[in-house]
Amino acid sequence: MTATSNRKQIAILSFVLVVVMLGYGIVIPIIPFYIEHLGAGGSELGLLVASYALMRLICGPIWGGLSDRVGRKPILLIGVLGYGITMVLFGLATELWMLFAARILSGILSSATAPTTMAYISDSTSEENRGGGMGILGAAVGLGTILGPGLGGLLAGDSLALPFFIAGGLSFVALALAILFLPESLPAHERQRPAEGAARIVDLGEMWRAIFSPIGSLLLMAFLVAYGMTIFYGIFGLYALKKFEYGPQEVGTILMVIGLASAVAQGALTGPLTRRWGEARVIKGMMLLAAGGFLIMLLADSYLTVLLTTGLFVLVTAVLGPAITSLTSKWATMKQGIAMGLNNSFFSLGRIAGPLWGGIVLDMNVDYPYLSGAAVMFIGFLISLVWVSQGRGETPGA
Numbered sequence: 173m174t175a176t177s178n179r180k181q182i183a184i185l186s187f188v189l190v191v192v193m194l195g196y197g198i199v200i201p202i203i204p205f206y207i208e209h210l211g212a213g214g215s216e217l218g219l220l221v222a223s224y225a226l227m228r229l230i231c232g233p234i235w236g237g238l239s240d241r242v243g244r245k246p247i248l249l250i251g252v253l254g255y256g257i258t259m260v261l262f263g264l265a266t267e268l269w270m271l272f273a274a275r276i277l278s279g280i281l282s283s284a285t286a287p288t289t290m291a292y293i294s295d296s297t298s299e300e301n302r303g304g305g306m307g308i309l310g311a312a313v314g315l316g317t318i319l320g321p322g323l324g325g326l327l328a329g330d331s332l333a334l335p336f337f338i339a340g341g342l343s344f345v346a347l348a349l350a351i352l353f354l355p356e357s358l359p360a361h362e363r364q365r366p367a368e369g370a371a372r373i374v375d376l377g378e379m380w381r382a383i384f385s386p387i388g389s390l391l392l393m394a395f396l397v398a399y400g401m402t403i404f405y406g407i408f409g410l411y412a413l414k415k416f417e418y419g420p421q422e423v424g425t426i427l428m429v430i431g432l433a434s435a436v437a438q439g440a441l442t443g444p445l446t447r448r449w450g451e452a453r454v455i456k457g458m459m460l461l462a463a464g465g466f467l468i469m470l471l472a473d474s475y476l477t478v479l480l481t482t483g484l485f486v487l488v489t490a491v492l493g494p495a496i497t498s499l500t501s502k503w504a505t506m507k508q509g510i511a512m513g514l515n516n517s518f519f520s521l522g523r524i525a526g527p528l529w530g531g532i533v534l535d536m537n538v539d540y541p542y543l544s545g546a547a548v549m550f551i552g553f554l555i556s557l558v559w560v561s562q563g564r565g566e567t568p569g570a
Contacts, residue, residue, distance in 0.1 A: 184353050185289060186312040191346035192252060192285060193313050195259060195339030197320015197431075201424035202328050202335050204409030209332060210268050214410055214541075218531020220275055221406040222524045227279025229520040236287035245356045248288040252350060254281020256343030263336030291358075318431035325424020332420070389559035390500045391518045393455065396552040397492045398522025399529075400462065403545040404485070406527030407534050412478070414538045422475065426482060433483045437490035445491060451499040452560050454491060459553035461488045466546035470539055493519070499560075 207217045239247040258278035265271045324335045383391060412418040412426070445454050465485035472478040500515045533540035 181354065182293065184349060185292060188252065188346040188350050188354070189285075189289060189312040190316045191342045191349075192255060193316025194320045194323070195255070195316075195342040197317045197427075198324035198327065198335045198339045198342075199259065199262070199320075201321045201325050201409055201420050201427055202332055204407075204413060204423070205328070205420055206262075206265075206271065206332055207268075208410065208413060210266075210271070212268055214407055214531035214534030216268065216531065217410050218406055218527040218529070218534075220272060221402070221527035221531075223272060224275050224279040225402075225520060225523040225527070227276055228283040229517065229524065231280050231283040232287055235284035236291065239284075239288045239291055239358070243356050243358050244288045244292045245350070245354060247284045248292070248354075249347060249350060251282050251284030251288065252343055252347045254278065254284070256340045256347060258282070259336045259340035259343060263333040263340070314431070314435050318428060318435060321424040321427035321431065323424070325419075325421040325427075328420035328424075386503045386505055387500050387514075389555065390496055390503065391514060393459075393552055393556060393560065394493075394496050394500070394515055394518040395522040395525075396548055396555070397459075397462075397489070397496060398519040399526040400466075400522075400545045400548040400552070401489050402523045402526030403530035403541050403548070404466070404489075407530040407541050408482075410531075410534060411538060411541065414534075416475075416478065418475075426479060429479055429483050430486045433486040434490040437487045438494060441487070442491050442494045446495055446498060451495045451502075452556075454495045455499070455560055456553065456556045458488050458492045458495070459549055459556055462492065463546045463549035463553060465489070466542045466549065470542050 203220065204217055207213070207220065235247050235251070255278060258274050258281065261274040261277070262271065265274060327335045327338055408427070409420075409423045412423050416422075418426075449457075462485070465481070465488055469478075469481045469485055472481045497515055529544060530541040533544055
């Protein structure tokens with residue numbers, strides 16, 4: 173396969189991801205208002221967000237395993253088509269159970285997209301160019317996620333359902349592009365037989381053993397960070413509605429600023445900070461700052477201060493995930509694939525638990541989710557003081 177062909181495939185795949193993630197970003201600021209419109213509250217919102225994350229956690233490895241057997245393109249097409257259909261179903265929903273059915277189905281089907289795009293790049297690039305290919309896909313995901321919320325907020329001015337129909341339409345455009353222009357990347361002779369490629373969902377025994385391995389403290393940190401961050405992300409729209417009476421446009425703009433802050437932090441701050449101080453010290457410092465960030469956000473009393481405080485909070489928390497993942501890779505006593513899979517599983521479990529708790533306590537008091545988030549991050553800080561400096565190998569930051 174020529175370099176020109178590789179670049180063309182990556183460009184097509186990147187455009188497909190931009191379109192899909194733009195659709196994903198469009199609906200983020202709308203879901204809380206859809207929930208409120210149907211007479212539900214924070215508990216239902218948290219459960220809706222968590223159910224989507226749970227389906228992605230369960231089904232992602234299954235789709236990845238299937239792509240090893242039947243090829244990348246069919247599974248990718250299922251993911252894109254499934255996302256488009258479920259967005260239309262979401263826009264047509266008139267009762268709460270319909271929202272849950274559409275969101276759960278979306279988690280099941282759209283979870284086919286991420287593992288197959290990563291595998292596609294691995295198939296079609298050399299080892300020396302793979303990092304660049306993954307980086308391009310990451311940039312495509314980031315671009316769609318950043319631009320989507322602002323566009324979704326604007327589109328929701330006339331109809332809450334319209335952004336879901338737009339997201340579905342964009343997904344069908346991406347599907348057509350993939351069908352017409354994206355070739356299969358995994359030749360038939362390289363595919364696994366069913367006995368070789370059995371997909372595992374979540375190995376609870378392996379997760380339990382890993383807790384007592386050198387990376388155990390870092391896996392716990394991954395869970396706590398995802399838990400705390402999704403307490404914020406999962407209920408922010410409803411929190412802004414209840415506390416400030418913001419609508420989809422204001423929430424969409426704030427989420428767009430958050431996306432930019434996250435991209436800046438991950439692209440420009442993580443590398444220099446970890447090189448200068450080491451991952452362990454960065455984790456400790458950022459956990460403490462994140463706990464303070466939750467409390468500072470409670471002091472915001474205007475649109476400008478909400479923008480500033482949420483932006484600062486995201487700048488801090490965006491550095492935590494990469495730092496924890498990097499240190500997990502360094503301390504792992506098992507194969508890297510297993511270690512990274514466990515790291516992803518613990519992050520995913522946090523993304524499931526965080527919205528559930530955040531939604532429950534939001535219905536009790538509008539400030540309780542952020543107070544809970546501060547407590548979770550501070551507990552993580554205390555844990556990091558005791559255990560995160562005791563990893564295998566050299567002491568980070570020494």
